[in-house]
Amino acid sequence: MHQQHPKVITSVAPYVTIANPLQAIQxxxxxGFSGIELNEDHLHCLVQVxxxxxxxxxxxxxxxxxxxSLHGTLFRPSIDxxxxxxxxxxxxxxxxxxxxxxxxxxxxxxLHSFSDLPAFFNPKAERANKMGYFLGCKVVQVYGILxxxxxxxxxxxxxxxxxxxxxxxxxxxxxxxxxRVEGKPIEIVFEEHYSDAIDYDNISYGKGNFVNVIRGIDTxxxxxxxxxxxxxxxxxxxxxxxxxxxxxIIDDHRTLGKGKVNFENSILDIIERKLTNTIVIENxxxxxxxxxKKMLTSMIKKC
Numbered sequence: 001m002h003q004q005h006p007k008v009i010t011s012v013a014p015y016v017t018i019a020n021p022l023q024a025i026q027x028x029x030x031x032g033f034s035g036i037e038l039n040e041d042h043l044h045c046l047v048q049v050x051x052x053x054x055x056x057x058x059x060x061x062x063x064x065x066x067x068x069s070l071h072g073t074l075f076r077p078s079i080d081x082x083x084x085x086x087x088x089x090x091x092x093x094x095x096x097x098x099x100x101x102x103x104x105x106x107x108x109x110x111l112h113s114f115s116d117l118p119a120f121f122n123p124k125a126e127r128a129n130k131m132g133y134f135l136g137c138k139v140v141q142v143y144g145i146l147x148x149x150x151x152x153x154x155x156x157x158x159x160x161x162x163x164x165x166x167x168x169x170x171x172x173x174x175x176x177x178x179x180r181v182e183g184k185p186i187e188i189v190f191e192e193h194y195s196d197a198i199d200y201d202n203i204s205y206g207k208g209n210f211v212n213v214i215r216g217i218d219t220x221x222x223x224x225x226x227x228x229x230x231x232x233x234x235x236x237x238x239x240x241x242x243x244x245x246x247x248x249i250i251d252d253h254r255t256l257g258k259g260k261v262n263f264e265n266s267i268l269d270i271i272e273r274k275l276t277n278t279i280v281i282e283n284x285x286x287x288x289x290x291x292x293k294k295m296l297t298s299m300i301k302k303c
Contacts, residue, residue: 005300006241006270006279007034007067008293012042013253014286017133020046020126022053025060025068031290035067037110037280039123040097043070046126047100058105067278069108069189069240070101073115075122079172080114080165082157090115091168095175101186102179108240109176110189110216113165113196114154137284145250147194147224154197162198170209177212189240191216194225194251205237219261220244220251229262232269239275241266243296244282253282256292263299271303 010033015024021043028036046053061068077090094111101109123129154161169190176186190213192200205215217239219230223246232239243266245259246252256263270276281296283289 004277005303006277008296008300009033009035009037009067009069009278009280010289010293011037011071011280011282012039013282013284014289016042016123016128017130018127020050020053022046022050022057022060025057025066029064029066031286031293033289033293034065035061035069035278037069037071037282038106039071040073040094040109041075041123042126042128043097043100043104045123049126054100054103058103061105068104068106069110069278069280070097070106072097072109072111073122074112074117075115075119076117078115079111079168080161082160082164087164087168091171094168094172098172098176098179098186102181105181106186107181107184108187108189108214110191110240111169111172112191112193113169113198114161114193150195151197154195158197165198169213173210173213185212188213189216190214191218191240191242192221192225193218194221196225214238214240216240216242217266218242218244219263219266220246220253220259223248223261224251230266232266232273232275235275236273239270240280241270241276241278242280242282243267243292245292253284253288255283255288256281256295263296267296267299268303271300 010028012024015027019027021038025036077086079090081087173188176188179186190203204210205213217230222230243263245254245256245261248260281292283292
């Protein structure tokens, strides 16, 4: 029996300065990707000027059989804030995004436990400003150098910060469970981060209040966080998988094969144990994304 291979999805990054989210979906399809992981703030900017874009996104994606997801904001306010007014603002923004996702036919939202980059870099138009986006990417990369100090700070305040995040996650998951995309509730992906102090193994993925919450694995984040390559041997539930390369120090989103991440074992596990039907790559340029897709597709075929 022929084994079904996972589909290769791209992040919106290669298109974000030249296209709005609807155009990015079209470009991703033209580049041979099976879907795209959009950006929350980028989507909000388009909806403000073109409210009907959500219907167009749903129709185009359905026609082209695109499997789309959405990555939550990296900018403040943060859903783990100990300031309840700020936490409430962050959750309300996320719930509004879930409304948009239902209209656009987007099944999954990817969340970190926090978002603490300066709002100054947040996109303000349907296409990101090239200079602002470039500077924002550099901030994210440098952020990796500060990871140990940020993780230590979060560890010191772990109990309070984690309680705030878990409350927000439960509220978001509950709201998402009532939304429907192709007859299914919207899924919330809780993705690991190298600056996090949360024990990811203690989250009740797929159970109780988190019945629609899925574990998110990012190969670069894991290498930076633990110094080890991704090991999926002890994971048995469905996952959302980001195949990302890095030098092991900063989250520089290198072309696959240009960094220190070894993908072979995790890709083999994904295919043999059917952990996910999509693999998302995150590259900052179109050429890098296409090169990564070529390498990943070749690797998948060999498994």
